Amino acid sequence: MHVLEQLKQRQLVYGVTDSELEDVLSKQAVTFYVGIDPTADSMHIGHLIPLLVAHHLVAAGHKAIVVIGGGTGLIGDPSGKSEERNLLTLEASMANATALSNQVRRILPNAHIVNNLDWIKTYDLITFLRDIGKHFGINAMLAKDSVKNRLETGISFTEFTYQIIQSLDFLELYRREGCTLQIGGQEQWGNITAGLDLIRKAEGHEAKAYGLVIPLITKEDGTKFGKTASGAVWLDDNRTTPYEFYQYWINLDDTTALARLGQFSLKPLATLESIRKAMADAPHERHAQKALAEELTLLIHGEDARTQVQNISRAFFAGDVRALDVHEIEMGFKGMPAYETAQPITLVEALMQLGLSSSRREARTHIDQNAVSVNGEKQTDTDAMIIREAALHGRYTIVRRGKKHYGVIRHKA
Incomplete structure (x- = not known):
């Protein structure tokens, strides 16, 4: 089974910009990229999905580039936002970029990580407007959902230009790395197609590039998956401890856990089907929740942390906390009276x-x-x-x- 079909079976494909992408991915090694803006010093589990898609593509023989948006992060992406973002300082953006790069390496150890500020800062205003801005029509920019949805509440010129800056990323990677595929969430469709248009206009209509868009993952009430009453579930253990991270997955209801199994697990599809069958036979055993909790805690926090959270869980279940070390006590009882x-x-x-x-x-x-x-x-x-x-x-x-x-x-x- 080719990789795009696998991604579809995992409910990880919302759409592709060209139906021939399936054939391209099955016949040749493709260089692709996923972008992350450093708006905070940690990713949260909402960032995991495109990186896990990247993991599947790498396993199929394709090459991953992760763009940390040190430049675009200074602008602010209006996609999916109802109001203007607070602007970051350059120092904060760079510090966040370093932190995110370290997290990416845990998930995609062989990915080529770049910072788009490296090429964005080489453009002076006149060159940018003449060489890049001339390829963008105002009417087309206004029609993008990321802009159209903000017209009533207001959007600054700064955020209005975001799609041009992100498009420039795709063009630069196309030229520098032979990158022909961008992956992102469904809210990124407009930015991705803008990048494809820029590549065709700047490089010629024979230039081929593609986009793969991932569905927005939400809870049953329509809110974003990965949010809790206390906020986001972060990947940084100073924001969300490994035990809190582990417990988030353990506490999923059965319907949600089964729905998220294919999306968040890297296990083979056949193994996931066995887990689903085990859930059907003995739902009280919470096979899907445990599989997600253990696999993702290992991926994000490492073997030592997974062992610690398992120790804490056993101690709570048995009511015997005497075997816990200092760190396990501090982690397990964080937030308790x-x-x-x-x-x-x-x-x-x-x-x-x-x-x-x-x-x-x-x-x-x-x-x-x-x-x-x-x-x-x-x-x-x-x-x-x-x-x-x-x-x-x-x-x-x-x-x-x-x-x-x-x-x-x-x-x-």
Whole structure:
């Protein structure tokens, strides 16, 4: 099965600009590119899809270029945005570009990574307008969805010119690298076709180039997939810990997990079909969620991080946190109720301070009912004390009420 058909079966193709692309990809090695603007110092899981498509293309023998938009990031892409982006400084754009490049290398270790500022900065205004701007008609630019959708709310000349700058990327890569294919999300259709038009006008109508567009991935309510109540799921472990990343996939509902399996997993299609069958036979085992969580945590964060999140998950399931190291405790309990103290406190007080009990009376009832554990051990003594000497690693006491309610006492020296 050729690669484009595989991508279609994985629900990763929204459209192509030319039906002959299927034949081209099956008969010759193609140099293609995907672009990422450095609007932040980390990608989120929404960025993963085009990079995973790139991974499939590379596996089929094609050559990947990843363009970090150090130049276009200074302009701002209006596609899919209802209002103007905040402009980045050059220093922020370059710092973000370095961070994104490091993340890309984890996913596509053999990709050729370039920064479009390298060629954009060589153009002076007159040369740009004469050599590039003359190929763009205002009517055609206004008809692009990325512009048309913003006309009522307003769009600056800066963002209006974005499609010209991105088109220039495609032309430069066509000339420099023989790049003949751009891949991107469906909101990029207008920018991609603008680039194809520029190549034909600048290089001649015999010049062949193509676009492959990926469907916008959304949740059932129509919002973007990868967003949570607290924000985006980031690839940087300082923004989203590996455990939070892992849990995002584990907590997908069955319908979503099955829908995303082909899109986010790099496993062979036959293996994915086996996972779907296992889900149908035993949905409570959450085979699809576990497959996605383990594979993607390994891809983004590495083997050590995957082992750590598996340790944390086992500890939560069994209620035994004593085997966790310091880093695993900090990662696993991030965002959970916490209370910091330099003095011993009673277990009753700890339950109240952590919000696990609403009053002293309720706290004592919880203890009497055998519903409270400290560092994995049941506590039935209502006079029990929480002391630093008994803390895990001399720093943490983990208090649990029932099966799922946790809190952390942090002991100050």
